Amino acid sequence: xxxxxxxxxxxxxxxxxxxxxxxxxxxxxxxxxxxxxxxxxxxxxxxxxxxxxxxxxxxxxxxxxxxxxxxxxxxxxxxxxxxxxxxxxxxxxxxxxxxxxxxxxxxxxxxxxxxxxxxxxxxxxxxxxxxxxxxxxxxxxxxxxxxxxxxxxxxxxxxxxxxxxxxxxxxxxxxxxxxxxxxxxxxxxxxxxxxxxxxxxxxxxxxxxxxxxxxxxxxxxxxxxxxxxxxxxxxxxxxxxxxxxxxxxxxxxxxxxxxxxxxxxxxxxxxxxxxxxxxxxxxxxxxxxxxxxxxxxxxxxxxxxxxxxxxxxxxxxxxxxxxxxxxxxxxx
Numbered sequence: 399x400x401x402x403x404x405x406x407x408x409x410x411x412x413x414x415x416x417x418x419x420x421x422x423x424x425x426x427x428x429x430x431x432x433x434x435x436x437x438x439x440x441x442x443x444x445x446x447x448x449x450x451x452x453x454x455x456x457x458x459x460x461x462x463x464x465x466x467x468x469x470x471x472x473x474x475x476x477x478x479x480x481x482x483x484x485x486x487x488x489x490x491x492x493x494x495x496x497x498x499x500x501x502x503x504x505x506x507x508x509x510x511x512x513x514x515x516x517x518x519x520x521x522x523x524x525x526x527x528x529x530x531x532x533x534x535x536x537x538x539x540x541x542x543x544x545x546x547x548x549x550x551x552x553x554x555x556x557x558x559x560x561x562x563x564x565x566x567x568x569x570x571x572x573x574x575x576x577x578x579x580x581x582x583x584x585x586x587x588x589x590x591x592x593x594x595x596x597x598x599x600x601x602x603x604x605x606x607x608x609x610x611x612x613x614x615x616x617x618x619x620x621x622x623x624x625x626x627x628x629x630x631x632x633x634x635x636x637x638x639x640x641x642x643x644x645x646x647x648x649x650x651x652x653x654x655x656x657x658x659x660x661x662x663x664x665x666x667x668x669x670x671x672x673x674x675x676x677x678x679x680x681x682x683x684x685x686x687x688x689x690x691x692x693x694x695x696x697x698x699x700x701x702x703x704x705x706x707x708x709x710x711x712x713x714x715x716x717x718x719x720x721x722x723x724x725x726x727x728x729x730x
Contacts (some may be wrong), residue, residue, distance in 0.1 A: 404567060405473035407466065409433055411449040412504055413479035415540035418450075419457045420477075422570040428473050432488065434464040445465035450544040467538055470494040475502065475564065477534065481679040482507030482516065483633070489524070496524060502532040503556075503562055506558070506588040507681035508688040529557045532564060533585045535640050537647040538573075539654075546572040552640035554578040554585070578640060582630040585621060587641045590705075592656045593689060594618035595648040597704050599657035600711065600718055603664020610726070612634045614704070615649050617729045623703055625689070628696045656682040664722075686712055703728040 404424055406417050409431030420427045431437060439447045441462055463469060469730035470476065473495050480488050482505050503516040512519055525575060532555035542549055551568055553575055555561035578584055592715040596675035597618070598611055622645065623636040636642060648654045662672040673683070690709040693700055707725040709719050710716040 402474040402563065403472065404475045404477065405430065405469040406477045406479060407469060408481075408504075409436055409446070409449070410481065411540040414446045414450045414453060415538075415543040416477055416479055416504055416534075416568070417460070418453050418543060419568045419570065420558045421455065422573075423567045424459070424461055425618075426461060428461040428463070428469045428528060430463055430466050430469040431525075432464060437462045437464050444547035450540060450635055453544045458616075461511055463481045466491050467494045470496055470499070470724045473499075475500045477502045477564075478516065478626065479504040481505070482509050482681060483679055483684055485516065485519070486507055486511045497526065498530075500530050500532070500563075501526055501528075502534055502553075503585065504534040505681075506535070506592060507679075508589055508685050510684055510688075512601055513688045513692065515582070515589060517585050528581070530560070531581065532557075532560055533581050533588070534564070534568070535584050535588045535644055537639055537643040539647060539651055541653045543573070546610055548572055548574070550639055550643070551575045552578050552584060552638075554640070556581055576639070580630075580632060580634050582654050583626050583632065583634050584640045586626050586629055588644060589681070589685045590622050590625060590689060591618075591645040592680070593686050593705055594622070594645060595656035596652050596660035596663075596680065596682035596686065597708050597722075598649040599654075599660020599662075600659070600664040600708070600722055601642060601660075603661040603666075604719055604722060611650070613729055615646060618649070618704055619645055624700050625693070625705075628693070628698065637653070647697065656680045659683065663711060663718055663727070669715075682708070683712060 404420050405428035406432045417429050446450050476499050505516045509519040517531045535552045553561045553565040561577040565577050570576045618643050652666040686708045689705050705720050710721050711718045
């Protein structure tokens with residue numbers, strides 16, 4: 399497995415950061431992005447023109463292409479970092495089978511077409527065995543990877559050897575990795591924390607301070623624990639970095655696009671206006687709908703007041719100030 403070739407699919411900040419990490423360990427990394435102009439620019443100028451522009455690549459280490467099938471054909475391990483809202487549209491371009499590939503998702507969201515987390519989508523729609531599927535989660539912001547600030551990743555897979563393979567190839571002096579067998583729990587945590595970060599942003603936009611934000615985060619991790627337990631019951635420590643750590647960095651950081659999106663909603667932006675102004679996808683927008691609708695299918699009721707409040711504001715178009723004032727009375 400040491401000789402396996404890696405490919406990254408996606409052209410955004412997180413894809414760019416993952417390529418940077420891989421080039422610390424791989425002689426050659428295949429990189430697909432749909433924007434042909436960006437491909438040409440990186441080949442000439444050695445950095446992504448749109449994301450993490452400070453990261454300079456040695457282009458001899460990159461096999462850049464705007465043809466997704468070229469990356470599929472030339473690699474063994476595929477890391478998907480395409481926003482979940484666009485994943486299925488990109489997969490529809492495939493003319494090459496991915497059935498025998500090792501697939502790791504760095505996507506922290508829900509596939510809108512199926513309402514599934516990415517790993518489940520690959521398993522159910524593309525028949526990828528769970529042993530060949532993994533998840534890459536934080537706490538880690540792409541912007542801090544670009545600056546080579548010490549960051550931590552959790553690599554989850556049902557196959558320990560595959561988790562170690564990916565972990566070893568992402569590790570460096572500024573990236574520490576650990577592995578986990580909780581592939582479903584870590585992926586749901588990565589999805590749910592975006593909703594809670596969005597809620598944190600709304601509260602910030604409404605004028606609430608740091609004291610209240612700490613109460614919100616405390617309630618959010620407990621809500622996350624209840625939700626994930628309903629989805630996949632197993633022994634896990636919700637206070638570990640893949641759950642609580644990722645929640646905190648997304649909820650508090652100025653780099654968080656979900657917090658930024660929520661902040662705009664709290665300040666009075668309409669949902670469509672906030673989406674148009676954002677240059678990056680806020681995964682929490684799609685996740686809120688799926689998480690809210692999915693819980694009605696659980697065999698036992700689960701209390702999710704924060705998810706409910708975010709859903710009411712984003713999809714029922716209820717007044718954010720009123721909804722989040724009511725939420726404050728439900729938190730402790």
